[in-house]
Every structure is written in structure tokens, then in C-alpha cells.
Amino acid sequence: MPAPSQKHDVFQAIADPTRRQLLRLLADKEMPVTIISRHFPMSRTAVSKHLRILANAGLVKEQKVGRETRYRLQPEPLIELKQWLSFFERFWANKLSMLKHYVENEEIDGLKLVESKHEEQEPKE
Amino acid sequence: MPAPSQKHDVFQAIADPTRRQLLRLLADKEMPVTIISRHFPMSRTAVSKHLRILANAGLVKEQKVGRETRYRLQPEPLIELKQWLSFFERFWANKLSMLKHYVENEEIDGLKLVESKHEEQEPKE
DNA sequence: ATTATATGAAACCAAATGGTTTCGTGTCAA
DNA sequence: TTGACACGAAACCATTTGGTTTCATATAAT
Numbered sequence: 387m388p389a390p391s392q393k394h395d396v397f398q399a400i401a402d403p404t405r406r407q408l409l410r411l412l413a414d415k416e417m418p419v420t421i422i423s424r425h426f427p428m429s430r431t432a433v434s435k436h437l438r439i440l441a442n443a444g445l446v447k448e449q450k451v452g453r454e455t456r457y458r459l460q461p462e463p464l465i466e467l468k469q470w471l472s473f474f475e476r477f478w479a480n481k482l483s484m485l486k487h488y489v490e491n492e493e494i495d496g497l498k499l500v501e502s503k504h505e506e507q508e509p510k511e
Numbered sequence: 512m513p514a515p516s517q518k519h520d521v522f523q524a525i526a527d528p529t530r531r532q533l534l535r536l537l538a539d540k541e542m543p544v545t546i547i548s549r550h551f552p553m554s555r556t557a558v559s560k561h562l563r564i565l566a567n568a569g570l571v572k573e574q575k576v577g578r579e580t581r582y583r584l585q586p587e588p589l590i591e592l593k594q595w596l597s598f599f600e601r602f603w604a605n606k607l608s609m610l611k612h613y614v615e616n617e618e619i620d621g622l623k624l625v626e627s628k629h630e631e632q633e634p635k636e
Numbered sequence: 637a638t639t640a641t642a643t644g645a646a647a648c649c650a651a652a653t654g655g656t657t658t659c660g661t662g663t664c665a666a
Numbered sequence: 667t668t669g670a671c672a673c674g675a676a677a678c679c680a681t682t683t684g685g686t687t688t689c690a691t692a693t694a695a696t
Binding site: 543544545555556559560563577578579580 | 671672673674675
């Protein structure tokens with residue numbers, strides 16, 4: 387059993403906005419540290435530390451190639467997040483109030499909502 | 512427009528394990544601070560501060576009733592998390608490796624996996 | 637062989653975080 | 667009215683966090 391020595395948990399790893407941006411950046415391309423750090427307003431070393439935290443959480447995989455270390459997304463640990471979320475879905479599943487958010491944000495899970503005919507309405511009390 | 516003064520964002524709010532436990536606890540029942548704090552190995556004041564952070568993130572609603580303040584889950588901001596996650600789903604959607612996690616964790620999104628007949632198989636290379 | 641590049645490690649620092657104890661105040665009960 | 671209860675605010679503290687700069691080392695290029 388591998389047991390990836392997860393010193394940092396996923397929840398903490400994604401708490402930082404820089405790290406979330408890193409995950410997006412490394413989602414489809416593999417990149418070396420120097421190139422990565424060009425996308426951020428901080429030192430290479432700082433970015434490197436963020437990458438280490440992501441790696442500890444298993445969210446990113448590093449591969450040494452010559453003198454550079456390339457990083458890429460490893461999305462598997464996000465499953466834990468999804469599972470955690472799924473617990474709460476039963477609490478909003480029937481809530482009209484969520485609709486508001488759907489509308490405000492226009493898109494959810496890649497699906498865009500379109501105008502409906504207000505078939506469901508608040509009773510007029 | 513209400514604009515809930517979100518000083519703390521959702522990602523940071525759920526980063527702490529105590530706060531995640533709080534959300535679960537307050538998911539179905541509304542509870543006053545003192546009762547809530549009995550579930551945690553720390554002072555009432557500490558729990559109170561966690562509740563404030565959750566409230567600032569909009570994840571919990573407080574209602575004053577007499578001398579007590581009752582808290583309850585407000586799941587709406589979790590939408591943001593779900594949306595964030597949805598971005599990454601396209602990166603694991605086709606990955607066999609996720610299957611491993613499904614099996615290991617037995618359950619995903621409230622659906623339990625059952626034995627299949629291995630209709631899909633890895634080609635034998 | 638020498639120089640330039642890519643990187644991590646280390647030492648350091650300010651600010652945020654997660655906790656404590658103490659105190660003041662509003663509310664309920666006798 | 668006098669207490670007991672529920673709570674938040676404040677002051678305080680240790681540790682963690684997110685950043686810096688400097689230095690050492692491995693690899694690549696000339």
C-alpha cells in the first residue's frame with residue numbers, strides 16, 4: 387500500500403488562492419518551476435514552496451527532467467472534496483434559494499441555465 | 512442587494528477540521544453556542560470564534576433567541592466550491608485511476624458502487 | 637574547464653491563526 | 667432584586683503561514 391505521506395490535507399492545500407491558481411495553470415500542461423513562477427507576483431522560491439505543499443497533498447506530481455523539475459496536476463485527491471461536498475448536497479437539493487445562485491453565476495457543472503417559465507413560485511402568504 | 516460582507520472566503524472557512532465538523536453538526540439541527548461547544552475539546556469562546564468565521568463566509572446563519580444565539584447551516588456558499596471543482600472534473604473524467612478511488616472509498620455522491628461484470632476491461636497490451 | 641541556468645534548503649520575518657483566560661452585559665429565573 | 671446563565675469582546679500567547687534573501691548544488695552550454 388503506497389500511502390502518499392499526505393502531510394497536508396487537500397482542504398488546507400486549496401485554501402490559498404495562489405495554490406488554486408497553480409492547480410488551474412498546471413491542469414493541462416506540465417511546466418518547470420521557473421516558467422510557472424512567471425505567472426505569479428512573487429519570488430520563484432515562494433512558488434516552489436506552494437508547489438511542495440500541493441505535492442504533499444498529492445494534488446501535483448513532480449518529475450525531474452535534467453536540471454528542471456516539471457509539475458503537473460494530479461486531480462485524484464479532489465475526490466475527497468467532492469465526497470465531502472456530496473454530504474451537504476442533500477441539504478440544498480430542494481432549496482429554492484440555490485436557484486438564485488444558479489442564476490447569478492450562470493453556470494454550474496458546465497451546464498448553463500436558461501430562462502424558465504416560473505412554474506415554481508413562492509406562495510403569496 | 513444584500514452582499515453578505517464575506518470577509519472570509521469559503522475555501523478558507525472549510526480549511527479547518529473543527530469548522531468542517533461544525534458544519535456537519537449544524538447541518539440539520541439549529542443549536543445554541545453552549546450546546547455546540549460541548550461537542551468539541553476546546554473552550555466555548557474558541558468554538559464561538561469558529562462560528563463567526565463560518566458566519567462571515569455565509570456558511571452559517573445566526574439567530575438570537577432570548578439570551579442564546581442559535582446557529583444553523585446555510586449551505587448556499589458551498590456552490591462556489593462545487594463550481595470550482597467542476598472545472599477539474601474534465602481532467603479526471605476519463606481517467607481510469609479515479610476508479611481506484613471509487614472502489615477504495617466505496618461511495619461517491621451518495622451512490623454506492625456494486626459489483627459489475629467487468630464489461631469494460633483494460634486491453635491486454 | 638568555465639560559466640550560466642534551474643532548483644531546493646536555510647535562515648529569517650511579519651502577519652494570520654487557533655487557542656486561552658478574564659471581564660462586561662443582556663436575559664431568564666427565584 | 668438577586669443571582670445564574672449565555673454570550674461576545676478583549677487581551678494575550680504560541681505556532682503556522684506566506685513571503686523574503688542568500689547560498690549550495692546539480693545540470694547544461696560554450
